[in-house]
Amino acid sequence: MTPRTRVGENREILVGRLRILTGALALCLLIVLSGFWMVQIVHGDQYRNLSENNRLRRQPVEALRGLIYDRAGRLLVENVPSYGLMVDRTLTTDMDASLAFAAGILERSRDELAANLARARGANRFAPIPIADNLSLAQVAQIEAAGFEHPEFQIQVRHLRLYRYGPQTAHILGYLGEVTEDELATPGSTYDAGDLIGRRGIERAYDAELRGKDGERVVVVDSRGKLVEEFGREAASIGRNLHLTLDLELQQEAMEQLRDRVGAVVALDPRDGAVLAFASSPSYDPNLFSRRLDPEQWQALLEAPHAPLQSR
Incomplete structure (x- = not known):
């Protein structure tokens, strides 16, 4: 193959690639123009209404x-x-x-x-x-x-x-x-x-x-x-x-036994170690935290006798 033939083939490859690139760019431009046409012409009134009034x-x-x-x-x-x-x-x-x-x-x-x-x-x-x-x-x-x-x-x-x-x-x-x-x-x-x-x-x-x-x-x-x-x-x-392993009735009984005392009760199932009751006294009402506590309420909890927020 002569040098002139090789140059001609390279030129044809380059021209082919340029055609592909030109076609891809033309396709992208067509997509952009189509989108612009849809927004401005087909749905123009709808979007202008949303922009101006809503x-x-x-x-x-x-x-x-x-x-x-x-x-x-x-x-x-x-x-x-x-x-x-x-x-x-x-x-x-x-x-x-x-x-x-x-x-x-x-x-x-x-x-x-x-x-x-x-x-x-x-x-x-x-x-x-x-x-x-x-x-x-x-x-x-x-x-x-x-x-x-x-x-x-x-x-x-x-x-x-x-x-x-x-x-x-x-x-x-x-x-x-x-x-x-x-x-x-x-x-x-x-x-x-x-x-x-x-x-x-x-x-x-x-x-x-x-x-x-x-x-x-x-x-x-x-x-x-x-x-x-x-x-x-x-x-x-x-x-x-x-779904917890906690037994509500046993938990309530444990809290009843701790009434007016400072202490804790933990009951486990000896077969598998599941926690059946976990009681600590004094306690507090967690529903207070469902809404924003004001600083005075929070301070009162912190300063309450026997630290009710502390789990024993």
């Missing part, structure tokens, strides 16, 4: 926490609905005025709401932040009625833990607490502001199994903050239920 909001879909039962299937811990108030920081230009408005309706101090907002400093700037819970139906109605003037506020239906037997099972079941700023800022954290996680006992030891995974829905709201339509939804995954 706005998209992302709202979390809460994953219900798993239930907890004793060895006989008796329910120890369940979830009960509660109304919470969230604020979208991107929808207000005067947060001080927004908090003052909410404080007036909720009959709470502005400083309390500001402190709750400050806990979420490490959260996504575009994510709504919970600033109050346990709202009454009347308060919910007032917030909803002011949606035009204050579109930054959203009502969230949350589920709080109800410990059916209160102090009798407190030290074995534990309680939940709100995620901290440090936990939010931890690299790789999957928590969102306002999330409740296990702090003690079974709630802490099996937090990952009990928590489930939150979902999300995207909704269209008008300029008054009213729902127009649901744009999309990702379903939440419910947490796993737990």
Whole structure:
């Protein structure tokens, strides 16, 4: 093969590759232009309407926490609905005025709401932040009625833990607490502001199994903050239920024997070591932690005689 023939073949290969590249670029351009045509021409009016008269909001879909039962299937811990108030920081230009408005309706101090907002400093700037819970139906109605003037506020239906037997099972079941700023800022954290996680006992030891995974829905709201339509939804995954080896009747009897005493009782099944009772006295009511504890309540627990928070 002569050098001239080899050069000719190389030129043909190069020309072929250029044709393929040109065709690929033309195809990409065609796809982009088609998408532009669909958005601007076919759906132009729809998207302009959404942009001018409405706005998209992302709202979390809460994953219900798993239930907890004793060895006989008796329910120890369940979830009960509660109304919470969230604020979208991107929808207000005067947060001080927004908090003052909410404080007036909720009959709470502005400083309390500001402190709750400050806990979420490490959260996504575009994510709504919970600033109050346990709202009454009347308060919910007032917030909803002011949606035009204050579109930054959203009502969230949350589920709080109800410990059916209160102090009798407190030290074995534990309680939940709100995620901290440090936990939010931890690299790789999957928590969102306002999330409740296990702090003690079974709630802490099996937090990952009990928590489930939150979902999300995207909704269209008008300029008054009213729902127009649901744009999309990702379903939440419910947490796993737990069935303990605990015997509720034996647990209650152990707590009765410890009444007005300082001490502990642990009962094990000699056949397999299963925990049948785990009692510690004095105890506390874990339902206090289902809602935000104010500093005075927390201090009272810390200073109570014989340290009821301490598991013996």
